[in-house]
Amino acid sequence: MIIPSQLHALVVEDNDFARALAVESLQQLGIKSVFDVADAVAGIEITKREKIDFILLDWYMSEINGAGFVRLVREGFAGCAPNIPIIICTAYATRENTARIRELGLKEILIKPIDTKRLGTAVSIAISSILSLVRADEVMEDTPDQQEQFLL
Numbered sequence: 001m002i003i004p005s006q007l008h009a010l011v012v013e014d015n016d017f018a019r020a021l022a023v024e025s026l027q028q029l030g031i032k033s034v035f036d037v038a039d040a041v042a043g044i045e046i047t048k049r050e051k052i053d054f055i056l057l058d059w060y061m062s063e064i065n066g067a068g069f070v071r072l073v074r075e076g077f078a079g080c081a082p083n084i085p086i087i088i089c090t091a092y093a094t095r096e097n098t099a100r101i102r103e104l105g106l107k108e109i110l111i112k113p114i115d116t117k118r119l120g121t122a123v124s125i126a127i128s129s130i131l132s133l134v135r136a137d138e139v140m141e142d143t144p145d146q147q148e149q150f151l152l
Contacts, residue, residue, distance in 0.1 A: 002124065008033040008052050011035070011036040022036070029123065039063060043055070047080040053084070054086070056119075058088075059092065085108070087110060090110075108126050
């Protein structure tokens with residue numbers, strides 16, 4: 001079961017207004033622990049020192065854009081789980097951008113301005129995908145015979 005008040009979120013968004021709106025929306029969903037930063041470098045610093053359950057990420061940012069940030073996370077340079085759920089937020093959901101986002105393995109895309117209800121749905125889907133991976137690992141740990149079968 002997902003308990004929103006126990007989740008830790010990171011918002012990486014260079015627009016002050018959009019960042020404040022995202023933080024407020026997450027808090028309306030019951031998420032108490034929300035870190036917010038204006039750029040990818042600061043986002044990486046947060047992921048290295050704080051427990052983060054999911055990331056809400058702007059696609060277009062200066063210096064390191066959303067794609068660059070995702071690559072750093074997925075390649076293990078962010079200090080968090082490489083498979084951490086990442087939800088992309090963009091005002092430019094073109095076919096090209098959507099295809100690029102999908103190529104990076106991301107499934108959740110929110111079009112700005114974000115709506116609290118759609119954000120809640122995206123968070124639920126993103127977090128539940130990680131929970132299913134954790135449950136699969138637990139099953140494998142609990143049943144060593146099955147684990148051996150998977151290795152053969």
